[in-house]
Amino acid sequence: MTYVRPATDSPPGQNATSNKPHAVLVGHSHLKIWGLTGEERLRRQLRALGIAQVSDDVATAGAQAAPVLLLHGEWVFDETLVQAMAKTEVGTLLVDEAANRIVAALVAPAQAAAVAALLGQMPEALPDACVAKSPSGVAGTYNHRLRKREIPYLGRLEATQIAEMERRTFGASYKGVTDLVTKYVWPWPARHVTALCARRGVAPNHVTFLGLIFTIIAFYQFKAGHYGFGLVAAWLMTFLDTVDGKLARVTLQSSTFGDIFDHGIDLIHPPFWWWAWFTGLGAVGLAGLPHLDWALWVILVGYVAQRIEEGIFKPLCGVGMHVWRPFDSFMRLITARRNPNLLILTLSALVGRPDIGFAIVAVWVLICFVIHAVVIVQGLLAKRHGPLKSWLAG
Structure with a gap:
């Protein structure tokens, strides 16, 4: 959806946002989603973008x-929408298609008062040099950060819709x-x-x-x-690893320290778990078995090697390894990372053969390493015919 009023003084495609804009919040609602009003959410989103002037x-x-x-302030915006609006062309008006209302705009200072009066109104008579766009028209449909394709979320705060809005915004995170x-x-x-x-004020950290x-337990x-007992603790850790990131996103509390803290733990702990699993086999009379030494080395070396493969693919090929093709995204579901490996070990422990599970993980790590190596070669060959593009980007 795009409503256009012909421009009179701004060349098409001109972006006047070389400086960060001054933000103005219009309208207010006492209703809260994830413990925050729409205005509070917007202030946090703007702060994250480095926009200090908010009034x-x-x-x-x-x-x-x-x-x-x-x-x-009566609307809930996806983070990508606020970010895109702050960088879009001056004269862009954002329209909530479901409500058919103008809910945001980036305009020249001289137009600010006139356009502010239009917020919450239908996009009918637009000021000169203004273009009204839908969420996808402003921010696109591919979220690079979260590696998915979807229309950015936008919705009006209504008492009867809070639960649904929380479900939608959680899914968007x-x-x-x-x-x-x-x-x-x-x-x-x-x-x-x-x-x-x-609701209890628990921070992501x-x-x-x-x-x-x-993790330590x-x-x-x-x-x-x-x-x-170890598997119970391990699965609780993986669950909380999902919760902390989602909590940070829906409450807009992401921080540099939190990102390093969370991802640092994620990156470091798996090899220690696999070594501990191997060591523990001796305590149950199954290890210390020489024939499993190879499995330990394959898992430990393979873990590092696979992370290197994934890390170098984007610099070499210009796109993330697991978002290049549908097959690559499917492989991310089952590739030999922590959770799929832990699933194999859990099943093996349930049947009383944690040693066999350990060997299976080693074989799977080796298979995934080879698959990733092949993907790198394929990416380099495909790049010779032009830049690679994620299949999710459309």
């Missing part, structure tokens, strides 16, 4: 030299390309635990720290051969 006085903004970003446990098992319980944390405790339980 509710359009007259003050109109006196500034920078473009003015107008946002309606989820990565599209991830492992099968995170994608298919954790969403429902994670949404409810995330909601509980948001608190959840990450609790996950670290379970799992390590020592595996090392002692107490696989049942």
Whole structure:
């Protein structure tokens, strides 16, 4: 959907946002989603973009030299929408298609007051040099950060729709390309635990720290051969690893420290778990078996090698390994990362053969390493015919 009023003084495609805009929040609602009003959410989103000038006085903004970003406080915006609006062409008006209302705009200071009066109204008579666009028209449909294709979320805060809005915004915070446990098992319980944390004021870093405790417990339980207790702790850790990221996104509390803390744990702990599992086999009379030494080395070396393969693919080929083709996204569901490996080990422990499970993981790591190597070669060959593009980008 695009409504156009012919421009009179701005060349097509001109982006006047070389400087960060001055933001003005128009409208207010006392209703909350994830413990935040629409206005509070917008202030956090703008702060994350480095936009320090935020007010509710359009007259003050109109006196500034920078473009003015107008946002309606009664609406909930996807982060990608606010980010895109802050960088779009001056004269762009964002329209909520479901409500058929103008809810945001990036305009020149001289137009700020006139356009602010249009927020919450139907996109009929538009000011000169203004173009009204839908969410997908402003931000596109491919979320690079979360590796998925979907229309950015936009909705009006209504008392009867809070639960549905929380469900939608939680879904919007989820990565599209991830492992099968995170994608298919954790969403429902994670949404409810995330909601509980948001209402109780639990910070994402608190959840990450609790996950670290379970990480350590799992390590020592595996090392002692107490696989049942270790697996409970390990799966709780992987669940909390889903919750902390979603909590950070839906409550807009992402931070540099939190990102390093969370991803640092994720990156470091798997090899320690696999070594502890191997060591624990001796405690249950199954290891210390020489024939499994090869499996330990394959898993440990293969873990590092696969992360290197995934890390170099984008610099070499210009696109993420797991978002290039549908096959690559499918492989991310089952590739030999922590959760799929843990699933194999869990099944083997349930049948009383954790040693066989360990060997199967080693074979799967080796298979995945070879598949990734082939994908790298394919990517380099395909790049010779032009830039690679994610299949999710359309």
